[in-house]
Amino acid sequence: MTVRCLYSNGESADAEVQVYSPDAADEAFQTLQTDPRGLVSFVPDSTGTWLVVVDDGMGHRVVHEVPVDGDGAPELSTEPSWSESLRFLGAAALAVLLVVWIRRNRGARA
Numbered sequence: 001m002t003v004r005c006l007y008s009n010g011e012s013a014d015a016e017v018q019v020y021s022p023d024a025a026d027e028a029f030q031t032l033q034t035d036p037r038g039l040v041s042f043v044p045d046s047t048g049t050w051l052v053v054v055d056d057g058m059g060h061r062v063v064h065e066v067p068v069d070g071d072g073a074p075e076l077s078t079e080p081s082w083s084e085s086l087r088f089l090g091a092a093a094l095a096v097l098l099v100v101w102i103r104r105n106r107g108a109r110a
Contacts, residue, residue: 001066005038005054012038015056022048022068044068 005013014033017040021029029050032040044050047070054062 001044001068002039002041003052003054003064005034005040005062007060012036013054013056013060014038015054015060018053018055020051020053021046022050025051 003017005015005017007013012034015038017032017034018028019030019032019042020027021044023046030042032042034040044066047068050066050068052064052066054060054064
């Protein structure tokens with residue numbers, strides 16, 4: 001499994017990543033450091049929900065649960081992430097404001 005750690009501006013994160021197994025959630029299965037592209041990789045050795053904790057040591061910290069199936073593959077969600085949903089919502093709000101502005105300016109010319 002490979003995880004890419006990025007800041008919201010798309011810059012790669014230089015961060016420590018701790019991976020916790022579902023079999024021993026109180027002790028890190030692995031502690032890793034991202035490479036220059038923000039990537040880390042590990043191989044889950046059991047099924048269940050794995051915990052991935054990313055911490056850049058400067059106040060940015062993310063905890064993510066990764067369900068792993070019987071074949072050792074992550075069960076990836078098909079749901080959009082919050083960032084994707086917020087981008088869509090922001091684009092929709094801008095489109096509505098643009099339409100209102102265009103209609104308002106057309107009415108002023110008539």
